[in-house]
Amino acid sequence: MELSVLILVLTFVVLLFLNVPIAISIGVASFAAMLATIDFIPAAMTMAQRMGGGINSFSLLAIPFFILSGLLMGRGGIAHRLIEFAKVVIGMLPGGLAFVNIISCTLFGAISGSAVAATSAIGGFMIPTMNKEGYDKNFNAAVTVASSTTGLLIPPSNILIVYSLASGGVSIAALFVAGYLPGLLVALSLMVVCAIYAKIHNYPVGKIPTAREFARKSIDAVPSLMLIVLVIGGIIGGFFTATEASVVAVLYALSLSVFVYKEVRVSDLPDILVKSVETTAIVMLLIGTSTAMSWMLSYENIPQSISAALMGLSDNPFIILLTINLILLCVGVFMDMTPAVLIFTPIFLPVAVELGMSPLHFGIMMVLNLCIGLCTPPVGAVLFVGCGIAKTTIGQLIKPLMPMYAAMVVALLLVAYVPAISEFLPIFFDLYDKP
Numbered sequence: 001m002e003l004s005v006l007i008l009v010l011t012f013v014v015l016l017f018l019n020v021p022i023a024i025s026i027g028v029a030s031f032a033a034m035l036a037t038i039d040f041i042p043a044a045m046t047m048a049q050r051m052g053g054g055i056n057s058f059s060l061l062a063i064p065f066f067i068l069s070g071l072l073m074g075r076g077g078i079a080h081r082l083i084e085f086a087k088v089v090i091g092m093l094p095g096g097l098a099f100v101n102i103i104s105c106t107l108f109g110a111i112s113g114s115a116v117a118a119t120s121a122i123g124g125f126m127i128p129t130m131n132k133e134g135y136d137k138n139f140n141a142a143v144t145v146a147s148s149t150t151g152l153l154i155p156p157s158n159i160l161i162v163y164s165l166a167s168g169g170v171s172i173a174a175l176f177v178a179g180y181l182p183g184l185l186v187a188l189s190l191m192v193v194c195a196i197y198a199k200i201h202n203y204p205v206g207k208i209p210t211a212r213e214f215a216r217k218s219i220d221a222v223p224s225l226m227l228i229v230l231v232i233g234g235i236i237g238g239f240f241t242a243t244e245a246s247v248v249a250v251l252y253a254l255s256l257s258v259f260v261y262k263e264v265r266v267s268d269l270p271d272i273l274v275k276s277v278e279t280t281a282i283v284m285l286l287i288g289t290s291t292a293m294s295w296m297l298s299y300e301n302i303p304q305s306i307s308a309a310l311m312g313l314s315d316n317p318f319i320i321l322l323t324i325n326l327i328l329l330c331v332g333v334f335m336d337m338t339p340a341v342l343i344f345t346p347i348f349l350p351v352a353v354e355l356g357m358s359p360l361h362f363g364i365m366m367v368l369n370l371c372i373g374l375c376t377p378p379v380g381a382v383l384f385v386g387c388g389i390a391k392t393t394i395g396q397l398i399k400p401l402m403p404m405y406a407a408m409v410v411a412l413l414l415v416a417y418v419p420a421i422s423e424f425l426p427i428f429f430d431l432y433d434k435p
Contacts, residue, residue, distance in 0.1 A: 008033035027289035030296050054291025055284050064280040065246030066156045069253040070112035076257025076264050078224045079121035082107045085221035088214045091206035095198020101126045102147040106187045109151015115382045118148035123389045141390035142400040149371040153183035163363045166345035170359045172242035173235045174432040177425045182415045189407035290342035303347040317355045332373020364422040
């Protein structure tokens with residue numbers, strides 16, 4: 001046991017330091033660990049079976065369709081319309097452009113299902129605009145980076161589908177609905193930080209829109225916002241499953257981008273399809289190799305050992321839950337969300353259930369926790385995209401990000417210790433019966 005685990009950890013860490021892609025690192029480390037206890041042929045067969053079994057799930061069919069719908073939305077002029085809508089709603093407040101940035105990233109992240117897409121699409125417009133209005137460019141990038149992660153909690157969210165798989169079948173519909181209040185809580189926490197920052201630095205106030213301007217820009221954004229209503233309304237109403245909803249999202253995004261907004265041409269579709277296939281392949285490879293690593297850990301009884309260690313750490317559930325969150329925060333700093341969810345859900349979920357948490361509550365807490373890692377160095381993908389758009393460095397960006405990290409951690413603690421934030425809506429809509 002000790003030898004295989006040591007090989008697993010050392011191989012994984014060394015490969016990461018050598019900048020080997022994380023999916024390859026996980027796969028090679030898992031196979032190397034298997035060879036320490038299993039002969040080569042059985043190990044190779046087991047690796048292939050576990051990888052194939054990991055992606056052999058009907059629920060995972062939703063991922064390529066939501067990726068495609070997000071790409072269509074990203075190219076279809078949705079970001080600009082959401083920004084204009086946010087401006088007329090909240091842009092007239094002190095530091096209003098920061099609020100506009102947060103709302104736009106939250107809405108676009110929810111529609112596209114991608115924090116990186118939200119950072120690119122919204123940040124590409126909002127960061128230069130805020131620069132021209134006298135806002136500090138590092139603050140502008142920090143707002144974009146932090147707020148773009150909220151869309152991973154608000155459906156449609158691919159990472160919640162992955163958690164459903166890793167947890168053994170928590171309802172995707174329930175997870176989708178459960179993410180709304182935590183996602184909005186994070187956005188509100190960031191807005192409080194921005195309000196204080198704007199007050200200290202005396203940032204400008206936007207103009208109050210006319211009634212005609214308000215109506216025009218609101219109506220222009222309605223078709224984009226309807227995607228959320230269509231997907232979630234259809235799931236809650238029982239018209240289709242989450243997987244079927246992903247296909248509906250593609251058809252709606254295609255119609256909106258090509259025929260309504262007319263910002264995606266038919267000639268653009270092959271390129272969009274190729275990019276969606278590339279992204280899907282990366283995600284599926286991560287899921288396959290992470291599933292193999294999870295099996296290897298289970299084979300060596302690692303989840304049981306960690307569970308026993310955590311339960312023996314203290315008799316206080318508050319301390320144990322805090323410890324789990326601290327570990328997940330550290331994991332999020334060094335690991336992408338998808339493998340982190342697949343590898344650590346089987347380890348920590350049994351502990352959380354023993355503490356009295358529902359799998360739904362734990363899933364939302366875990367995803368929110370790992371969202372923070374997306375905007376932290378050294379492997380935060382969203383952080384790198386934000387730095388590239390703002391033409392700044394990670395070192396310069398960290399200072400304005402620090403109070404935003406604090407706000408996100410406060411939101412995380414509220415979600416962790418107040419189950420109703422995650423469970424109220426699923427129970428209200430009769431999508432989840434708490435164990």
